[in-house]
Amino acid sequence: MEHNVETFVEKLDRTLTDEQRELLLFLYKNLHVDELSEEEQSFFVEYFFNSETLRNMAVFAIALVEIIHEIEGNIPAIELEERLANSEEQRLYYERKWNDAKLNDLKHQTTKQGNVFHVPFAKYKKEPGPIIICLEQTKGMAKYTEICKSMVLPLFVTAHREHRDLYIVPYNNLVHGHYRFEKGRLNLSYFTDFIECDVASEAAIIPVLQFVEGLLQKKQQCTDADIIIFTEGVPIDGRRLVEPSVKTMMQEMIHKYHIDVSVIAMQENNFKEQYFWFADKVFFAEDAIF
Incomplete structure (x- = not known):
């Protein structure tokens, strides 16, 4: 090398x-x-x-x-043991449902020619879910841009080692495209665009979550997806995140794709915990930055 x-x-x-x-x-x-x-x-x-x-x-x-x-070890996570236990129980429940559904599909798609059964096992195979980075781009995040982007670099190693797609989705109040690195492999055009992207504005979280759901819908066979959200922690549509319709959308998406959501917030005193109720882990990046 x-x-x-x-x-x-x-x-x-x-x-x-x-x-x-x-x-x-x-x-x-x-x-x-x-x-x-x-x-x-x-x-x-x-x-x-x-x-x-x-x-x-x-x-x-x-x-x-x-x-x-x-x-x-030192940055606190906003997460209760009880919720962890419930999440694990729910995860196992939905995994059983997923297995039952796929076994059902196999049964209906199996064909017989003479005494030979043709079973489409390839359709039953699970694909490793993607790693999706949601990178907030606001005026307040401008001073953290390089540190946030630097945190993404080691994730290429993880994606490459585990043969997982890596998506980087810059967002503010809208999603302005995304970059897909297939199986963690470097695409120079996407990579340089990612380094140079800067679309500062106020940030809304719901549009990017809906965009992520759209990405996952294209990968029906995937499981265990990871979403990592870099944020100041105060989205302009934060109050909507606790509305029943949005909560239902998030719960269904998390359960269906076995999503683990991590949030990396820039400063603890700016972070609105109640808006990110769906996160499995929340880290505060202050110790890494200062």
């Missing part, structure tokens, strides 16, 4: 400082840059030199990887 980095740096007639080498090697490892074509790797290395944002993201990400266990 280090040989690859040095090779492409030389081709571009560049020199690396020790810090730049460390950052570039980190990105190569976490983003699996060495799996790209030579032309794409040259582009990535050139982009690295030209993008201060990407270099800053790498600095933050390296620091976060080193302290992530400490963060998880």
Whole structure:
């Protein structure tokens, strides 16, 4: 991997400082840059030199990887043991329902030719659910942009290792497109667009949750999806999140796709706990940022 980095740096007639080498090697490892074509790797290395944002993201990400266990231990989670127990019971209930439904499908789709039964087992196979990052883009989030984006980098490793799609969905009061990295593999066009995206406005959470539901509906066979929401913690439509119709929508989506929802809020004193009742875990990023 280090040989690859040095090779492409030389081709571009560049020199690396020790810090730049460390950052570039980190990105190569976490983003699996060495799996790209030579032309794409040259582009990535050139982009690295030209993008201060990407270099800053790498600095933050390296620091976060080193302290992530400490963060998880020290940052409080807004979650009750009773609710955890209920969630597990509900998860098992819906998993049994899912299995029963799929077994029913197998029964009806099985055909017989002579004494040979053709059973479509491939349709029964579960696919690993995607990791979906919902990244709030507001004026208040502007100062946290690089740290939030840096937290996404290590998730490429998880997605790649577990053969899961990774989606990044920037949002404010609307969803302005999304980036899909199939099985955690790097797409340079999407990746550079993600680094440079900036659509500051007020943030509404319901549109992005509805958008996520639409993504999951296209993956009928998936299970155990993960949603990670980066937010200031005060969406303009927060009061609607406790309305019966919205609660029903969220509960059905969580149960159907076995979703685990994590929220990373920027500051504890700005966070409205009641609006994020559907989260399994809430982390406050202050210790990582300051």
